[in-house]
Every structure is written in C-alpha cells, then in structure tokens.
Amino acid sequence: MIPNDNIIALATPSGAGAIAVIRISGEKAIDIVAPFFQSAYGKDLTKKKSHTISLGHIVDGGKLLDEVLVSVFKGPNSYTGENVVEISCHGSPFIQQQLIQLFLRNGCRTAEAGEFTLRAFLNGKMDLSQAEAVADLIASDNAASHQIAMQQMRGGFSNEIKSLRQELLNFASLIELELDFSEEDVEFADRTQFKELLGRIQKVLKGLIDSFAVGNVIKNGIPVAIVGEPNVGKSTLLNAFLNEERALVSDIAGTTRDTIEDEISIGGIGFRFIDTAGIRETEDVVEGMGIKRTFEKIEQAQVVLLLVDGAKLRANNDKLKNIVVDFEKIKNRNPQKPLLLLVNKADTLTEKDKENIAGALSEVRYISAKTGEGVEDLQNKLLEFVNTGALRNNETIVTNTRHYNSLLKALEEIEKVQFGMEEGLSSDLMAIDVREALYHLGEITGQVTNDELLGNIFANFCIGK
Structure with a gap:
C-alpha cells in the first residue's frame, strides 16, 4: 500500500552550515507550507508552477523565523512522484528545528530512513536496484564506486535484468500454455530457440556473478596488508602512500603494536592500507597480540x-635465506593472493648490492619509503590487480550482495531447466524451475518484493533521502 500522508526531514547533514535544506513530500505538501510562506513578491505558493523557486519568509503567527528559498515540485514529476517542497534556509541548527517543528505541528510527520526513496520506488519513479544505487552513490568515496553507482542508478543493470526476464517470461507463457493442452501433445515454445535463450541467460548471469568479485572490493576498498619484520619501514611506507604522518615512526623495534588502517584512492580505486605489527619472536604480551593480529590481517x-x-640484506646470505623462507611461507599459505616482495631503503644500496639480492630473491621490487623512490610504480602495480577494464568499457559490475545472491539462485534454476531439456523432462517440471528463475530475477528489480525486504533495504538509508 502506497502511503499518502505528508513526511518531513532534513535533507542536508545535521549540524551548522551555510545552508540547510528541509524536504517535505506528500499530497498536501504545498498546502501545508503555503500558509506560513510570505513571498517577497506577493505570489501564492499554491499557484506556482512546478519546478520553480520562490524567495520569501517563513512566518509563524507573526513571528519571523527565517528568510528562505522554497522550491516546488508537483507530482508525478518529482523525485518521490508526489508533491514535494524543499525549503532552503540558513544552516543554524536552531532555525532548522524551528521550521521542522512548525510543520510537524501542521500536518507532517518525521520521515523514516529512506522513506523519500521508498516512495519513489512505490510510485514507479525507479526500480529497486536503482533505489539501492542512490544509497551507494551517497556512500561512494572514490571515482570507481561513484561510476558504478551512477551506471546502476541510470538503469544500466536493471534494464539488462528486465530484458532477460521479459524474454524468459515470454517463453514461460508458452510453456504454461502447453500445459493447458497437454492431452493434445502440442509444443507452442520452440525448443531450439528456448535452448539458445537459456544459454544466453546463463552466460549473462555468470558474467554478472563473476563481476561481483571486482565490484565488492571496489565498493568497500581493496585491503592491502603491509607486513615484515620490525623496523623495516612499514609505517614509513604507509605514510608515503597517504602523504601524511599517519603512523608513528621510530628506530625502536616494536613501535607499531596494533594494526593501523587508512584508505586512499589510486587511479579512482579505493585501497585500504593496513600497517601491521612487525613479525618477530617477543616476550612482550601486548606486542605479541599485535603480531597475532598481523597474521589475521x-x-x-x-x-x-x-x-x-x-640495508640489512647487504652481503648477508643468512638474512636472504630467511627472507626466502618467509616469502614462501606466506605464498604457500595464500596461493591465490597477490604477494609483492619489496626491498626498502633502496637509496642506500649499490648496484652490486642489488645484484647480490637478486641472486637469492626473485620478483623483487626496490623502493625507498623515506624518499618516495619506487612508490608511484608500486601504486601502478597495485592497480594491475584490479580489473579496471570493465570500468573503462562501462560494463555492468555487481556490487550489491543481495543482487549477487539472487543472481546465484536464478542461475541455479536456469541450469535446472537446461538439465531438464537435455533429459527430456516434462514441461510441467521445467515450468516450476522457470517460475523460480523469474522470481529471483524479479527480486533484483523489485518486480517481486515484500514489506520485510523493503524494510531491510531502506533501513540503511539516511533519514532525509
């Protein structure tokens, strides 16, 4: 059921600022604001055209509350599909609360989290995946996550799903029709075309599912652990990445006793760097806990x-052997995980030193965290671990766990239908699997939904959106 009451909320961040925006949505939104708005030019707010802005004052019983700009959007041509009024007032928290309380006393109620976007979905202004993209867009903190959210909000992903679902629905209708004429042994659905469609749907679903591995790390930031013995320059390297003194640096071994994390954007991709405690044998209980957490990271x-x-590797063959052992130990424990061996303090090494190190260690990269030598090349190497080709080509990338789970379930049902066709199963059994596939695809765009699902999704939104 679509709600028809009037809701109000602060649409800008709470706290003091130059300007604040208060949003009201509902059938009587304009009528509620009009009696308290005195136009600077004597205009009646109820007679203003949609998508216009008026300068004036909000007055309560002769008391002037603030000079404001009032924007009017008439449904269905508004964000929510209802009449919407946005009041741009001065950003004093006192003024904000005075205005909100005024309209709460005169026909409005406080909006719940995400309720404006929920109404947009219920009124057909956007589908469910586009609504979720609104929250992702607000939360985006790098170019890649922003690009993905914008693409999804424009309907790229949902259009792809809707197209597949419609084609499958057409064939499902023909299969259901066959069941009505089962005694006459007729086939309305061309099995060759149906098989081709299933193969195409399977390919698209697998591509979307595979993209989640990339999309998830882009959305949440790619965690990069900086590990090694104490005093090798881990904290200095973190500071070089961040271009600030984020981690404490000293010549005392064991200075970093816990993990320190911070995130930066490299080439539009978010990386979350984790400076860990140095790995060594220690009797210090606190340092030992930090080392244990290092392995967890x-x-x-x-x-x-x-x-x-x-500097410690210079002409030290025993040290080189230990490094080889450590490298192989981490690599064998995490065979699928990219592992880079970085030799720090390269500015102190001669070419002969590097030849000696290269003889014992393969795939070595030289850097100087102190001077910044090799750091930019290292950042470019990190970017190679991310499949940015999909971003450049504007391919659909799945970042939402709910979408990912629905795609997995839909693919499972499609594969059941394919198996049924190969084994010559009856149409009624295949029809059940087709219905399930349609259900899971419909869950993504909101063509199939329920109150619990909507509650879970929109509870994660901010109040004013």
Missing part, C-alpha cells in the same frame, strides 16, 4: 606487501 587482505630492509 594477512588472511583478510586482498594483496600482501612483504617489506624487507635492504
């Missing part, structure tokens, strides 16, 4: 940077 990271002190 290695397991959670998408990429591991093993940093070693180049």
